[in-house]
Amino acid sequence: MTQQGVRWTAEQVLALAPDDASRKAGSKLGAAGPWSEAGSSGGGTVWGLCKGSGSKPYRTVVDVADAAGPAYKCSCPSRKFPCKHALGLLLLWASGDGAVPAGTEPDWVEQWTEGRRSRTARKAAAAPGAPAGTADPEAARRRAERRAERIAAGATELEQRLADLLRGGLAGAEQGGYAPWEETAARMVDAQAPGLAARVRELAAIPSSGPGWPVRLLEECALLHLLDQGWLRRERLPEDLAATVRSRVGLPGSADGPAVRDRWLVLAQYDTGDDRLTTRRIWLHGTGTGRTALVLSYGAAGRAPEMALPVGLVLDAELSAHPGSGQVRASLGERFAAPEPTRERPPGVTTARAAARYGEALRDDPxxxxxxxTLTEVIPVPEGDSWQLADAGAGQALPLTPVARARPGLWRLVALSGGAPVTVFGECGHRGFTPLTAWPRDEGAAVTLC
Structure with a gap:
């Protein structure tokens, strides 16, 4: 990353885009036409001037060698992060056709990089001297107890509402519309149980959602009942399962596992969001430990989270696990070098083993x-009006989820395969398999599907 000859691929650059519109707009700016005075330094900084609608070009600079992930600065008014100009500049740099030659940083770039280094140094210097133990542990304990009581009251009320629903019949859920569910979710928010509120809102989308919706509603009601009971009887649960229940009802938890240093391969990155929050999910695989971990990053509604790690890079860093049985979430700790491109891939399993792995995980987290x-040697094949991933020559397959079938990434996967086996990383659950990243059978680079 810090060497002039090491560049990302276009696929890795486009994986940084906050949305499809930015991806398309950035692709149009990935040619030399609108750019002038572009250059790059041995320290990992890329810069250029992009012609816009105004009289002055936009100044764009990207630090691709930052250990925390790429950092951007652009004089355009866009609130997206990164903007289309930063994406276009990185695409131009990734092409390696000489349009972004090696050079000396101009003054405006040097001022930006020096300012960032100074701020980073001040933060690092302040961290060791931060006051410790200033919080009142007794006050914190009382706050935790009060919140636990509110959640217990909310869970008890939710149990009564579920009982009323079943007593009146599921047909009433279809006739009542969304309002009763939203009112119940609001009550769970008042009880400081955002996890319960989120699951209630999910229930609201099930009635009239297509054939078999009563069965799906009953299944989700049963899981919500199980979570309620888990909270109300949490003192009787094993500690790991109790930690999982706390996480599911929405209590925040910090990473308390030992820091594990490894070379972490970035498997996938994608965003989900609502009108309050944007959540970025980054899947990492330890090339030495063989562990797969999930790192979450958050941004305000409509804003992409700052942490961005392009798929196909590998970073030397420490990860600390969050509590809970079967949990894969972790927090990214100290990073010892900037992310760099790699051709490494995670080891894969068959479709049957993937389904079994999900079943085993449910024992720890229902x-x-x-x-x-990661599925190895699978082929995307149509099945009726749907698609599935079939083991090459094994006769077994996993159906794709409705979410996967609706994404344009499905057709990138089909095109990448061309009828030949590929390696696919994704999420396997009770609705099927959602592919996120794929690799061709040869030594080709990773292709993002989300």
Whole structure:
């Protein structure tokens, strides 16, 4: 990354885009036409001037060698992160056709890089001297107890509402519309149980959602009942399962596992969001430990989270696990070098083994939607009006989820395969398999599907 000859691929650059519109707009700016005075330094900085609609070109600079992930600065008014100009500049740099030659940083770039280094140094210097133990542990304990009581009251009320629903018949859920569910979700928010509120809102989308919706509603009600009971009887649970219940009802948890240093391969990155929050999910695989971990990053509604790690890079860093049985979430700790491109791939399993792995994970976390799995030697094939991933020559297959079938990434996967086996990383759950990244059978680079 810090060497002039080491560049990303176009696929890795486009994986940074906050949305499809930015991806398309950035692709149009990935040619030399609108750019002038572009250059790059041995320290990993790329810069250029991009012609816009105004009289002055936009100044764009990207630090691709930052250990925390790429950092961007552009004089355009866009609130997207990164903007289309940063994406276009990185695409131009990734092409390696000489349009972004090696050079000396101009003054405006040097000022930006020096400012960032100074701020980073001040933060690092302040961290060791930060006051420790200033919080009142007794006050914190009382706050935790009060919140636990509110959640217990909310869970008890939710149990009564579920009982009323079943007593009146599921047909009433279809007739009542969304309002009763939203009112119940609001009550769970008041009880400081955002996890319960989120699951209630998910229930609201099931009635009239297509054939078999009563069965799906009953299944989800049963899982919500199980979570309620888990919270109300958490003192009787094993500690790991109790930690999982706390996480599922929405109590925040910090990474308390030992820091594990490894070379972490970036398997996938994608965003989900609502009108309050954007959540970025980054899947990592330890090339030495063989562990797969999930790192979450958050941004305000409509804003992409700052952390971005392009698929196909590998970073030397420490990860600390969050509590809970079967949990894969971890927090990214110290990073010892900037992310760099790699041709490494995670080891894969068959479709049968992937389904079994999900079943095993449910024993530790009954509310688990899916598990991360890499499938090896699979072929995307149509099945009626749907698609599935079939083992090459084994006769077994996993259906794709409705979410996967609706994404344009499905056709990138089909085109990449061309009828030949490929390696696919994704999430395997009770609704099927959602592919996120794929590799061709040869030594080709990773292709993002989300």
């Amino acid at each position: 509310w688990l939607e899916s598990v991360p799995v």
